[in-house]
Amino acid sequence: MSLLTIEGVWKNFHGHSVLRGIDLEVRAHEVVSLIGASGSGKSTLLRCVNLLETVDDGAIHLDGQEITDPRVDVDDVRKRLGIVFQAFNLFPHMSVLDNVTLAPRRVLRTSKEQAEEQAHELLTKFGLAAKAGAYPDQLSGGQQQRVAVIRALAMQPRLMLLDEVTSALDPQLVVEVLGIVRELKESGMTMILTTHEMSFCRDISDTVCFLDDGVLVEKGPPEKIFASPEQPRTREFLRSVLESGRL
Amino acid sequence: MSPTSKPASEHVPSQRQLERERVRRSRARRSGSIATASTIVFIVLVVVLVTNSPGWPRVQEAFFAPEWFVKALPHVLDGFLLNIKMFLIAEPLILIVGLLVALARGITTPAFFPIRALATLYTDVFRGVPTILVIYLVGFGLPALRLQGIPTDLATLGVIGLTLSYGAYVAEVFRSGIESVHPSQVAAARSLGLSHVKTMRFVVLPQATRRVVPPLLNDFVSLQKDTALVATIGPLEALRQAQIIASSKFNYTPYLVASLLFILLTIPMARLTDHLAARTRRRRGA
Secondary structure: OOOEEEEEEEEEEOOEEEEEEEEEEEOOOOEEEEEOOOOOOHHHHHHHHOOOOOOOEEEEEEOOEEOOOOOOOHHHHHHOEEEEOOOOOOOOOOOHHHHHHHHHHHOOOOOHHHHHHHHHHHHHHOOOHHHOOOOHHHOOHHHHHHHHHHHHHOOOOOEEEEEOOOOOOOHHHHHHHHHHHHHHHHOOOEEEEEOOOHHHHHHHOOEEEEEEOOEEEEEEOHHHHHHOOOOHHHHHHHHHHHHOOOO | OOHHHOOOOOOOOOHHHHHHHHHHHHHHHHHHHHHHHHHHHHHHHHHHHHHOOOOHHHHHHHHOOHHHHHHHHHHHHHHHHHHHHHHHHHHHHHHHHHHHHHHHHOOOOHHHHHHHHHHHHHHHHHHHOOHHHHHHHHHHHHHHOOOOOOOOOHHHHHHHHHHHHHHHHHHHHHHHHHHHOOHHHHHHHHHOOOOHHHHHHHHHHHHHHHHHHHHHHHHHHHHHHHHHHHHHHOOOOHHHHHHHHHHHHOOOHHHHHHHHHHHHHHHHHHHHHHHHHHHHHHHHHO
């Protein structure tokens, strides 16, 4: 059974449809990439899955439960989903350790000792053990984004949503964040990510989805989408990416 | 070896840089002496103007009488202790009222709509009514109800009036602080599964309160001197003491004494506010 099912999802903003009937299935341990121009609806789709946006039609199921049902407890759904934002969004008034332990302690009611032990384990695994006591503004962008990933991981989510996680970073910092995403894939984490890093996307994805103007135009394994896309719109998008030197 | 691959060494200022610094220093010296000179000229002008005004001898006698200064000081100082007491009691109460009202105005749960509406009404009313009127109404109105448990002590009633009036301002300060926290912080907290209340408590409020410390202190500087408004309902605080002496002896020097005491209290607070505001600016810039 698929872990996440998106069926005919629509989202409208001020009379304009940003998502126009998106269908997508994500199996456990699968890595799905969403590509497409800015404004094609990739980020909105992730925010709908996380219930930060309410869908205007269609349904989303997580582990067989319809999470778009208005009677559903959104906090309970979000506990099972990790999201990482383009702008990191770390809590500036908390140390790295507190950023990571806040949700396990306050939502899962894990004891302070246990939450901190688990946080130290994750920080060590991703090379940030020395930064546990630091505050976000003392970290580089790459370090901040890695902390954001760890903060989401600390909730042991069923599914990770990565929204343009490298777009706000200098080129030499992109590598360290992509490294952590690769490690996540190797650990078997199910992920949906939006990205402009095409070579990384080709490398890491099991499935690539091309979105254009709120429509899922084409979907398939990366070797097929990047080598022989069927749809003219996909071809045109990939050509423009190629011309900009991003592939 | 090419110049670019030279190892980093101590910076020795060039001739050009030394010359620049010399020019900067001489300019700084010049603007310093101009500032001193213009200040002296200004003070001399004011003193000459005031002391040569036709009414000066009488003003000097009425407001600057050394003997009355000495005689009034103990009484006014005694009253001033009551001002300090009222201020110290009102301050924490105002913080609590302000924070609760600010939070109440942010409630979106339909069942609590009356609370939200009440909070909005409160801020609208008490920001609109002059503080002196609030003190009048509370000071004369509340005891007139003759309800059990309503305080009749004038200073206590004054504190209630000040709290009601300033609570409305401070609520708005807190609210602007809460609204200044970027929505992405709320999104990050909610996406981790934190409820609205927990997001407020652990993520929004800690950031908001830090930001509103300088404007809050500014309101408290204002509160310190507004404790004098309580004089209108009669407790023997500094202004009331000064009034009593002034009206019985036809000399206004006690008012000057009271003013000086208020200034002595507010200046440190004002400097602290400036200092904290500057520190916040530096932090934000860093």
